[in-house]
Amino acid sequence: PNPPILTTPALDCNATGVYSGVVASGNGDTTDSSNLNATFLRGLQPTQYDGVAQFTTLFPGHYTGRAPHIHVLAHFNGSVLANSTYGGGTASHVGQIFFDQDLIAQVDTVAPYSENTQPLTTNAEDSIFAEEAATSDPVVEYSLIGDTIADGIFAWVSFGVDLTQQFTVTPASTLTENGGVANADSGMGGGPGGPGGNSTGGPPSGAVPSGVAPSGVAKV
Template sequence: PTTKGFDFWHCNSAGVYSGIVANGNGDCSDTTNINTTFLRGLINTNDEGVAQFTTIFPSHYTSRATHIHVLATMNATILPNNTLSGGSISHVGQLFSDQSLISEVELNEPYASNTQELTTNVDDTIMSGEAASMDPVFEYVLLGDEVSEGVLAWISIGIDASASYDVSPAASWTENGGVSDSNSGGIGGGMGGGAGHSAAFPSGAAPSGASPSLFGTLMP
């Protein structure tokens, strides 16, 4: 079968990404992190273009505000192990949360124990780039009286299905585990590309007519 799907990924409550071993991504001496895949997922859209997923609220890391990465793939093939092959990447971007919500979450453990320097939305240059052509901030409601009871968040993204971007993954997942890509350019992606975007592309990414494979890739 083919798909119109979204990859979502973000860091954990300590500001650490799975599948990445690099300075600034937690304990860089812990090489076992290359073999983890937490907080990364692939979701297909339904006939109305809606995708939904359940995750934890991401935290921050030095120089970056709290955000979630999103990558849209058109017409990829779903393999038996539920990964993708082929297709074309039509959108690469980042989504953000309201600063007041972030501040409320950060008062709770384990987020309060995150010792990395906090960057707010207004000081995040990538958010500024995204906001130049769209509203990248989730709408949300609390699921109870306290933020610890959960948050329901939603956003609409316009995508040019004819666009195609080439990306450089931070690592690849193989039958023997994770393998780092020394050319990936860091632990976090840059601004997105897609409908309505005039911003720069993520590190190592540029428009391309090729149809890249997403099989086994881990984006930073």
């Protein structure tokens, strides 16, 4: 039988460690309420027949307490809504992917990454990295596109998705027709997972596995 088509959202912070769609302590300028309406570095891609999804994005910066990482979710049986967000369906995977420490060091020499004033947390110091590395390899493979890191990288990672798992995703905010609305119950602003969640194989911060598929529009 044909494999199910998964919609794979990816989310990462910008070069100076700021997420879009979030206004909270530790996430850039807390007086800039317009960031709640921003959607940069958030994307959705359906998997192909062979289960592959591709993204063009920026290398994530770092923020206090977390090593550079990208959030990855896998949904199926949902739908893309009129405002280009995704709702309904079932979330069967909630995880994060990481990068080689030597690669992070190279990236941090290039502006605007070199202008990030937040302290760098290494992979060895990141509790979520340790949790994932205990049962899997969360670090991407990569190759430089050109002669230097400034030319970009091509990175890839493989992970399995158990379609019998159903997680309730607690979003940091929801994008409505009138703009972004913060979710007071998301746990954002101090949780180790950052906006929307923690480690691969487990539900996001503040959420528990559920037999009911999540509803609404998750800006994780």
